Amino acid sequence: AGKYTIGISNTVQGNGWREEMICAMKAQALASGEVAKLNIAHRNTDAAGQLEDIRNLISAKVDAIVVNPADPAGIKAGLEEATKAGIVVVAVDQAVTEPSAYIISNNQEQYAYLGAKWLFQQMGGKGEVFYMRGAAGASADSDRDKGFKKALAEFPDVKVAQEVFTGWQQDQAKQQILSFLATGTPINGIWTSGIDNVIVDALVEQQAPMVPVVGADNAGFVGQLSSVKGLVGAAVTNPGSIGGAGVTLALQILDGKKPAQQTVLVEPQLWENATEEGKAKLKSVVDPSLSPEWPVSISIPDWTTYTKDQIVACKGPGE
Amino acid sequence: MTDIATMPRPVSFGRRLKRFMADRPLIPLIILLIVLVVILQILRPGIVNERWLANTAKFAIPLAILAGCQTMTMLTGGIDLSVGTVATMSAFIMATQIVNQDPTVAFLLAMLPAVLIGLVNGIGVGVFRVHPLIMTLGTSLIGTGFLQVYQRTVIASGAKIPDFLNWLGTGVTYGFPNALLLFVPVAVLIVLMLNRTGFGRLLYAVGDNERAARLSGVRYWQVITALYILSSLLAGITGLLYIGLIKAPSLSLAEPLVLPSVAAAVIGGTSIFGGRGGYTGTIIGALILTVLTTLLTILQMPEGGRRILFGFIVLFVTAAYLRIIEDR
Amino acid sequence: MTTSPLLDATSVAKNYGAVAALRNASLSVLPGEVHALMGANGAGKSTLVKILTGAIKADAGRILIRGQQLDVRSPAAARRAGLLPVYQEPSLIPDLDVLSNLRLTGTPVEPFRAWVRELGIPDLDIRETARHIPLAILRVLDLARALAVEPDVLLLDEMTAALPANLAEKVLEVVRRQGDAGRSVIFISHRFVEISALCDRATVLRDGATVGVVDIEPGVEERIVEMMLGTRIEKTRIAARAPNEVAVAAGGRPRLSVRNLQLGTKLNDVSFDLANGEVVGVFALEGQGQDELFAALAGSIRPTGGTIDVDGAPVKFSHPSDAIQAGIAYVPGDRTEALAMQRSVRENIALPFSAGLRKWGPIRMRREQVVVSGAIGRLQIDTRAQGEVQRLSGGNQQKVTIARWIAANARTILCFDPTRGIDVGTKQEIYKLLRELAGQGKSVLFYTSEMEEVQRVCDRVIVIFGGRVVDTFPVEEADEPALMRAAYGLPRGAKADVGILAEVRPASDAEAAS
Amino acid sequence: MSRFIRNQGWVAGLFALLIFLFVITKLIQPGYGSGDFGSLARAVLPYAFAVAAQTVVVIAGGIDLSVAAMMALTSVTAASMMNGATEEYALFVVPFVLAMGLVLGALNGVLIVVTRVPDIVVTLAMLFVLQGAALLVLGAPGGAAAEWLKASVIGTVPVPGLPDWADAWVPKALVLLVVCLCVVWIPLRRSRLGLSIYAIGSNELAAFRSGVPVARTRIIAYALSGLFAALGGLSLTISTGIGAPIPGPYLLASVAAVVLGGVALGGGKGGLLGPIIAVFVLRLVRTDLTLQAIDPNVTAIIEGAIMVAVVMFGAFITMRSRPAGATP
Numbered sequence A: 001a002g003k004y005t006i007g008i009s010n011t012v013q014g015n016g017w018r019e020e021m022i023c024a025m026k027a028q029a030l031a032s033g034e035v036a037k038l039n040i041a042h043r044n045t046d047a048a049g050q051l052e053d054i055r056n057l058i059s060a061k062v063d064a065i066v067v068n069p070a071d072p073a074g075i076k077a078g079l080e081e082a083t084k085a086g087i088v089v090v091a092v093d094q095a096v097t098e099p100s101a102y103i104i105s106n107n108q109e110q111y112a113y114l115g116a117k118w119l120f121q122q123m124g125g126k127g128e129v130f131y132m133r134g135a136a137g138a139s140a141d142s143d144r145d146k147g148f149k150k151a152l153a154e155f156p157d158v159k160v161a162q163e164v165f166t167g168w169q170q171d172q173a174k175q176q177i178l179s180f181l182a183t184g185t186p187i188n189g190i191w192t193s194g195i196d197n198v199i200v201d202a203l204v205e206q207q208a209p210m211v212p213v214v215g216a217d218n219a220g221f222v223g224q225l226s227s228v229k230g231l232v233g234a235a236v237t238n239p240g241s242i243g244g245a246g247v248t249l250a251l252q253i254l255d256g257k258k259p260a261q262q263t264v265l266v267e268p269q270l271w272e273n274a275t276e277e278g279k280a281k282l283k284s285v286v287d288p289s290l291s292p293e294w295p296v297s298i299s300i301p302d303w304t305t306y307t308k309d310q311i312v313a314c315k316g317p318g319e
Numbered sequence B: 001m002t003d004i005a006t007m008p009r010p011v012s013f014g015r016r017l018k019r020f021m022a023d024r025p026l027i028p029l030i031i032l033l034i035v036l037v038v039i040l041q042i043l044r045p046g047i048v049n050e051r052w053l054a055n056t057a058k059f060a061i062p063l064a065i066l067a068g069c070q071t072m073t074m075l076t077g078g079i080d081l082s083v084g085t086v087a088t089m090s091a092f093i094m095a096t097q098i099v100n101q102d103p104t105v106a107f108l109l110a111m112l113p114a115v116l117i118g119l120v121n122g123i124g125v126g127v128f129r130v131h132p133l134i135m136t137l138g139t140s141l142i143g144t145g146f147l148q149v150y151q152r153t154v155i156a157s158g159a160k161i162p163d164f165l166n167w168l169g170t171g172v173t174y175g176f177p178n179a180l181l182l183f184v185p186v187a188v189l190i191v192l193m194l195n196r197t198g199f200g201r202l203l204y205a206v207g208d209n210e211r212a213a214r215l216s217g218v219r220y221w222q223v224i225t226a227l228y229i230l231s232s233l234l235a236g237i238t239g240l241l242y243i244g245l246i247k248a249p250s251l252s253l254a255e256p257l258v259l260p261s262v263a264a265a266v267i268g269g270t271s272i273f274g275g276r277g278g279y280t281g282t283i284i285g286a287l288i289l290t291v292l293t294t295l296l297t298i299l300q301m302p303e304g305g306r307r308i309l310f311g312f313i314v315l316f317v318t319a320a321y322l323r324i325i326e327d328r
Numbered sequence C: 001m002t003t004s005p006l007l008d009a010t011s012v013a014k015n016y017g018a019v020a021a022l023r024n025a026s027l028s029v030l031p032g033e034v035h036a037l038m039g040a041n042g043a044g045k046s047t048l049v050k051i052l053t054g055a056i057k058a059d060a061g062r063i064l065i066r067g068q069q070l071d072v073r074s075p076a077a078a079r080r081a082g083l084l085p086v087y088q089e090p091s092l093i094p095d096l097d098v099l100s101n102l103r104l105t106g107t108p109v110e111p112f113r114a115w116v117r118e119l120g121i122p123d124l125d126i127r128e129t130a131r132h133i134p135l136a137i138l139r140v141l142d143l144a145r146a147l148a149v150e151p152d153v154l155l156l157d158e159m160t161a162a163l164p165a166n167l168a169e170k171v172l173e174v175v176r177r178q179g180d181a182g183r184s185v186i187f188i189s190h191r192f193v194e195i196s197a198l199c200d201r202a203t204v205l206r207d208g209a210t211v212g213v214v215d216i217e218p219g220v221e222e223r224i225v226e227m228m229l230g231t232r233i234e235k236t237r238i239a240a241r242a243p244n245e246v247a248v249a250a251g252g253r254p255r256l257s258v259r260n261l262q263l264g265t266k267l268n269d270v271s272f273d274l275a276n277g278e279v280v281g282v283f284a285l286e287g288q289g290q291d292e293l294f295a296a297l298a299g300s301i302r303p304t305g306g307t308i309d310v311d312g313a314p315v316k317f318s319h320p321s322d323a324i325q326a327g328i329a330y331v332p333g334d335r336t337e338a339l340a341m342q343r344s345v346r347e348n349i350a351l352p353f354s355a356g357l358r359k360w361g362p363i364r365m366r367r368e369q370v371v372v373s374g375a376i377g378r379l380q381i382d383t384r385a386q387g388e389v390q391r392l393s394g395g396n397q398q399k400v401t402i403a404r405w406i407a408a409n410a411r412t413i414l415c416f417d418p419t420r421g422i423d424v425g426t427k428q429e430i431y432k433l434l435r436e437l438a439g440q441g442k443s444v445l446f447y448t449s450e451m452e453e454v455q456r457v458c459d460r461v462i463v464i465f466g467g468r469v470v471d472t473f474p475v476e477e478a479d480e481p482a483l484m485r486a487a488y489g490l491p492r493g494a495k496a497d498v499g500i501l502a503e504v505r506p507a508s509d510a511e512a513a514s
Numbered sequence D: 001m002s003r004f005i006r007n008q009g010w011v012a013g014l015f016a017l018l019i020f021l022f023v024i025t026k027l028i029q030p031g032y033g034s035g036d037f038g039s040l041a042r043a044v045l046p047y048a049f050a051v052a053a054q055t056v057v058v059i060a061g062g063i064d065l066s067v068a069a070m071m072a073l074t075s076v077t078a079a080s081m082m083n084g085a086t087e088e089y090a091l092f093v094v095p096f097v098l099a100m101g102l103v104l105g106a107l108n109g110v111l112i113v114v115t116r117v118p119d120i121v122v123t124l125a126m127l128f129v130l131q132g133a134a135l136l137v138l139g140a141p142g143g144a145a146a147e148w149l150k151a152s153v154i155g156t157v158p159v160p161g162l163p164d165w166a167d168a169w170v171p172k173a174l175v176l177l178v179v180c181l182c183v184v185w186i187p188l189r190r191s192r193l194g195l196s197i198y199a200i201g202s203n204e205l206a207a208f209r210s211g212v213p214v215a216r217t218r219i220i221a222y223a224l225s226g227l228f229a230a231l232g233g234l235s236l237t238i239s240t241g242i243g244a245p246i247p248g249p250y251l252l253a254s255v256a257a258v259v260l261g262g263v264a265l266g267g268g269k270g271g272l273l274g275p276i277i278a279v280f281v282l283r284l285v286r287t288d289l290t291l292q293a294i295d296p297n298v299t300a301i302i303e304g305a306i307m308v309a310v311v312m313f314g315a316f317i318t319m320r321s322r323p324a325g326a327t328p
């Protein structure tokens, strides 16, 4: 059917968001009808490991590489080599410093800013917030930290009661929130970096006073926003389907339709349940059939063309 | 000709105390645990309440059971790094199969990979004599791979946490976590097994001197295979308990417990070289680690500093404990 | 005394927790003398050697070397002070070849080679990894390595215990010449023959304290034994076997019947019978296939040919548990092979009870306690340090390996050099025990490297040479010359055309034979 | 001859496997050429140093769980020092970071010797400490590397007397690796110190009694491990141009390659060549899996299975080569 071979490189395995991203890539490659084969390097590794994968993909002579970078700067050399070899390079989810690469990215700084600002407004512009970050030392985490700090600066009366790194791990986050709740320290809001449903669970289990919670658009959390009594919260979109958009962009470039700019930013949206309007929006997106770790925004308008069945089936061309 | 009477030197109080603790190695561990709790209470007055105790127990229990796997395997000079994967697999399979299956069937399906991985580990270590570190590492890689393949086939079916597991994992009755209903029998069984059964004896003997065990008629592969299957089964059950506690099936659910489970067994006084140790120490080791994690969460310091402190405290605890029990 | 001592240790003490290994030990060695250090098992001999050579630290005491107080903190420091030990356990690094072992200790190679030849090993390959060298040879290499640096004081801890007669003889010769050359030797052995042939004086230890220093002269043995054992036991002689016992052995079906046993190049065609109520000795020089014979009978190695019948029925052992099932237990010579060192005496003795799959369940603790204490009592094991077998002295450890099978009530016991490194008192007990077992209708196969043990304990003797049974004779005919002849491959009646047996010390021509 | 097979057979077999894999690679991708080989060499670099670090301590009878964290710390240190600095400044940074690795490695050794806690626990604790330190140095990936350093692994080395096509098969990264390893390893292996390292791994008591300064030798072994890990950290910074505080997957990879390379985890046996070849094998397997576009979830299964199968095979042939059923 298709004529292109597309290489994919990803360095986090076993995390719902990344799995959805990979499935979106496969589904989009299949739906586009232009891709003969996907060549996926998908494992847990670091920037050096990703360089190895990229070089292996170059050896495999793919037409384009879609990469979720382990680090914006760390894989510059590999991307440069790919471009030299005539391969189209698209980075998804995060920017890269290699100028020849195209970027289609979720705006991580904006993600944090949007959620934090909404949260602080809900708190009435003052009080204590429990700040639950991602993995210490990860670049997405430090980008989000910038956005959070920006919002914090706008609300001088909001204080961080406690800052923890969840490592983007459910069990760690749950233990942390439970320990924190046990201290009895009063808080007025919780900001999470996407490990969200276990936090709501913990509040319910401990019969702790409900405070506003900000999380990501993971299926589990979105469901909780409509079903848990007394929970006020917001889900900020961080679509894993950005992977599908990356494949679309790569195919456009291969077909000679270069976009106007090198960088395309997908701006996050905020879905909250504090207003009727927001509730309606949430109701329309909630999807209990998805794994609770999967983001519900399984498609991006204008960028992805697959159906829900296709992404859930998670099958690429030739499978 | 040498009748210089050697006067019994008066034993100092410190030495007597040390001797006393050395004969009861659990006491210094318990003291340490109490010290940590006191520090916590000083840092955050009021934190040590009924609710906190229940929460600590809830998180210490899965860790303690996995550390039990490590204790048993370490007694034979081995280690089981596949417990994280096994626990994750059984949890994930349970949560996804319960949607369409009868609970019993789902439970059996969930325990199946545990038995298989245990069997493969046991055969690799017991028959082919592969180093347990490598063997269990390899099977855990393979298991993770299968889990990922499996995950793709069930994305559409969604996941559900059975009410019973939820009750067991998070429920509290009269201030006691329900998980104790599972843990107390398991712990008693492990302790009795190690001290009062032939199999327990063989674990120690095999770990201490395999050739001696062989000359006494022990078939190494039988002991080792049974051991690794048992270890995997325990890990599988831990997975079910843990999913009831965390309530979010993910592909790396129990992975973060693996290294702490080794640390808990070591802090509890089990020798990583085999032949020496026991389970009661391990339980306290697991409690110490859980309290320590809370303590470090509460401390307002940069994440880097927290990790440094965690490392040094684990090292210090193990060193101090060894000092005390060594000098018998 | 006219000469001042080369080495002078006074009031040395060493405690291991509650156990006092040494309480008040003193030792004074003159230049040029061969000084025996004697004592029952657990008296503290090895501990003293380890302290003198810096392997462990003493709790108290004063050590003078050439009149100067020296603090030997490590074996390396002891070396520099001119003190070189050969410990009770081999000290070569198992994974390094012999040459690397020499380089590691800074031992000159040529003198080492010369000593090795001198000690009766003409064809050593110094590129061989130590792990693949037999124990007896390793002991000799340890000695050669010590000799090669010409130490002032050589400390030999049961150097000859694991050696076959021919190598032991060479060692004694060499040690004697050390004394002549003005160097001192501290010599530990439980064999009086060696002591009287070699030593000038003896220091006797009992329960960690020096109880006397005596000059070695004819008839001093009794005094030393008295000092060593205190009032512990009076020396018992093994009662001569009643003739009817032998008669019982002769009749009936043999307990164990071995025919044409073969194992690679190590065993060719070994046949013999072992009857109920019989102790059969196996006598051989080093490496004649006795290790393999015992291993095959114990189920550790599968023979490549021949048959083994137990009580008239053919058996094939693929694992020691098969042999144990058939009532055949093996007591290896090397106790580290038989004991779980960190476990208690009780657990070690009770180990076979749990071995089978069907025995994995709950243990009946009371019953076990009774059986185990019975065995402990029977062998008079010193249980002060019973929490961990590794804290027992070498001899007491050895007893535990036998006690296990007394407790398990094994019908046939294969004892491989069970008295290696055991003091005279204990030896007597073990001889008595073996005879008693035979009296109860059990059967014992007994390998020993000491000729007199053959005569004391056995009903019959099998002599093996080059993997074959050379001769089998009743104990009455097993005098030293006969045993030696056979051990060199000459059965009774064959003509001694080589002339090696004319001399009293036949082993000096071991090279010719091996 | 039989001794050669006993001592070197495994390494030779591994080398044959590597050649076989190259042939397979060429069959899968006929275009596989010198440039791709250069990529392989660059990918091997950090793994090879990690494995060298692990090998030294494993031979000395220990294990170092802090290898990857040490690499992360040295990498972020180098990257942050070179950030915004002149090219010449890197001439100072390189020796500084290497010295840092040496000292921190020695610290591992000192802690093991002084606390008498088992090495696996000490280095586990140090894993947390070093990770924490890395986070304090750089909170997020960043920093820079000097251009001349980056250039030092890119391209090939013109070897005088070799035709150009042959030169193309001598990547700088490979030369750098060989030089760094040889400079340390070859003199070491032949020296008394090297023998001492083997000795304490083979039998510590015997080594002590042979006059080997056991404590000092152990410290030196860990210091060397730290040095190799620092080289690994530097190679990370050099190849990526940044430093990342989260450790990469080098710990488990290093243990696996050590065992594949024929170094017994008990200590005392093996050399550096085997593990390095094992690293090439593992990297080349990864290349082939990517070239073949194997399902990424299946690759985890394949990699785990290869590891287990090769080690089982090794165990199997050792069992076969033992004299008929001899006691193990």
Ligand SMILES: Nc1ncnc2c1ncn2[C@@H]1O[C@H](COP(=O)(O)OP(=O)(O)OP(=O)(O)O)[C@@H](O)[C@H]1O
Pocket: C016, C019, C020, C021, C022, C039, C040, C041, C042, C043, C044, C045, C046, C047, C048, C385, C390, C391, C392, C393, C394, C395, C396, C421, C422, C423
């Ligand atoms: N590491 C140890 N821990 C505890 N006790 C020990 C230790 N080493 C030796 N002992 C004790 O010290 C005493 C003396 O032991 P030592 O080995 O010196 O005896 P020995 O005279 O050499 O006996 P043998 O002739 O049996 O070898 C014994 O009672 C033994 O139990």
Ligand SMILES: Nc1ncnc2c1ncn2[C@@H]1O[C@H](COP(=O)(O)OP(=O)(O)OP(=O)(O)O)[C@@H](O)[C@H]1O
Pocket: C350, C353, C363, C364, C367, C368, C369, C371, C372, C407, C408, C409
């Ligand atoms: N657990 C134990 N504790 C104490 N002594 C034991 C134990 N097991 C066996 N023995 C003793 O060891 C000897 C042999 O026991 P063993 O169990 O081999 O006999 P058995 O006839 O094979 O028993 P069974 O037929 O019940 O398996 C007996 O004298 C017995 O008293």
Ligand SMILES: [Mg+2]
Pocket: C045, C046, C047, C088, C393, C394
């Ligand atoms: Mg001794």
Ligand SMILES: [Mg+2]
Pocket: C041, C088, C158, C393, C394, C395, C420, C421, C422
């Ligand atoms: Mg002895």
